[in-house]
Amino acid sequence: MASVNDVVSFVSRNDVYYSRMFSCVGRNVQFCCERYHLYLCDMLCPFSFDDMLYVGRPIDEMSLSYADVIRELAVVRDGVLTFTDSHFSTADACSSIDFLCTV
Numbered sequence: 001m002a003s004v005n006d007v008v009s010f011v012s013r014n015d016v017y018y019s020r021m022f023s024c025v026g027r028n029v030q031f032c033c034e035r036y037h038l039y040l041c042d043m044l045c046p047f048s049f050d051d052m053l054y055v056g057r058p059i060d061e062m063s064l065s066y067a068d069v070i071r072e073l074a075v076v077r078d079g080v081l082t083f084t085d086s087h088f089s090t091a092d093a094c095s096s097i098d099f100l101c102t103v
Helices: 006-017 024-035 040-047 061-077 090-102
Strands: none
Touching (some): 006 024, 006 061, 006 090, 061 090
16 A cells, blocks of 8 residues: 555555455455454554545546556456467566556
8 A cells, every 4th residue: 555656556545445345455454454353544554654545536647547557467367368469478467567566
C-alpha cells in the first residue's frame, strides 16, 4: 500500500478498503486482523500513509494505462488469452508485469 508505484498503491488500497473479501490482498489483511485480534487501523498504522489513506483519490491517465496493460498481461500469463505473435511467451508477460509494477 505504501508503494511509490501509483498503480500498485491504488490497487492494494482498493483491495483492503473496498474489495476486501474479493481480493487476495484484502482477504489476507482480513485474516490477519481476525487471527491477531486487530482492527484494520491498528494493522496499517505502522505504515503511516498520511495522504494515502484517501482511497478515492483520482488516478492519472498513465497509471490507468499501466493498469490496463498489467490486467491484459495477467490474463495472458494465466493462459486465458495468448499473444498473437509467437515471438512473445508467457515468461515475457511475467517479465513485463514485474517491470510495470516496479516503474
